Amino acid sequence: MIPGPFTYHRPATIADAVKLLSTLGDEARPLAGGHSLVPMMKLRLASPDHLVDLHGIDGLKGIRREGDRIVIGAMITQHQLLGSDDIARSLPILHEAALLIADPQVRYRGTIGGNVANGDPGNDMPALMLTLGAGYRLEGPNGGRYIAASEFYQGAYFTALEPGEILTAISIPAPAAGHGYAYEKLKRKVGDYATAAAAVMLTMAGGKVTSCAIGLTNLHETPLLAVEAAKAVIGTSLDPATLKKAAAAASAIMSPAADARGPVEYRKHVGGIMLTRALTRAAARAK
Ligand SMILES: Cc1cc2nc3c(=O)[nH]c(=O)nc-3n(C[C@H](O)[C@H](O)[C@H](O)COP(=O)(O)OP(=O)(O)OC[C@H]3O[C@@H](n4cnc5c(N)ncnc54)[C@H](O)[C@@H]3O)c2cc1C
Secondary structure, three states: OOOOOOEEEOOOOHHHHHHHHHHHHHHEEEEOOOOOHHHHHHOOOOOOOEEEEOOOOHHHOOEEEEOOEEEEEOOOEHHHHHOOHHHHHHOHHHHHHHOOOOOHHHHHHOEHHHHHHOOOOOOOHHHHHHHHOOEEEEEEOOEEEEEEHHHOEEEOOEEOOOOOOEEEEEEEEOOOOOOEEEEEEEOOOOOOOOOEEEEEEEEEEOOEEEEEEEEEEOOOOOOEEOHHHHHHHOOOOOOHHHHHHHHHHHHOOOOOOOEOOEOHHHHHHHHHHHHHHHHHHHHHHOO
16 A cells, blocks of 8 residues: 655754654654554554654664663664674674564664664564663653663553654663573564564573573563563573473463464463573573
8 A cells, every 4th residue: 555645854963853853743753764664654554744764863873882881773773783793792682683573675674773662562672672671762852861671661552752752772781791592483484573482681600590581572562571480590400390480470471462373372372482492592502
């Protein structure tokens, strides 16, 4: 289908983008890679009167170190993430997850900022950001602010972004050296969104888990941080009984929608399997 009519704007600075969005009001939307927004427009599920294209803004680009944090500009594409040696070295889980998003065509255009700002429970990056303890830098008509990813998601397609605000960068604490990691995603076919997915970051010493964070994708209307499941594995050697306990604790907070990817019970079941696999693989990678 063909989208409805809209006026196209291409600001050159973050300040100009914010000004445009706050002046044009509810009928204006930021445009990043367009790989979530444009399909919605084609289906007439979104009909913004104005698109504010963020591609001309240098301040939204780049991957850099700021002390012990890695800061990724909102307009970095999934393809650029995959091409970054720094990301592959210090945040290998981000590399692993980006490779599981859609296909190369989508990854060439789709941005990390668009992925996390979209609020779609099917997007892979949000649960990963919760697992990594990331935060988002936002810029709006009242200035800049920082919000933890864990406080950003409020419902399906409903986030803490205020009118006129854009997400400018994602700030991630560098994980401990020797950490174990895994992102396990079940999808019906290459290029599909997750039926269920689990992200695990952990550290181990003497064969036992010393710290752990777990995120879940597409198993609720928002990404989930599975706090009790993570607690269940700390201090253990991830024996079969512990893995079962962790999967049960994670399952208790899942409430996926029944849709073309399967009924609720099936999606919760495979969510537990994704978590078990991710924990096992993360432990095998920990040094
Ligand atoms: C066939 C197909 C398969 C896909 N499969 C997957 C998948 O498996 N996993 C996955 O995670 N994603 C998947 N996607 C979605 C893809 O990753 C999108 O690129 C991503 O969800 C949105 O990023 P974008 O840069 O394209 O944003 P856009 O589509 O441009 O924007 C998405 C939304 O976020 C807002 N927005 C964008 N940038 C900002 C910003 N900086 N600040 C504030 N608001 C902003 C827009 O206004 C819009 O509402 C798929 C897409 C397609 C077409």
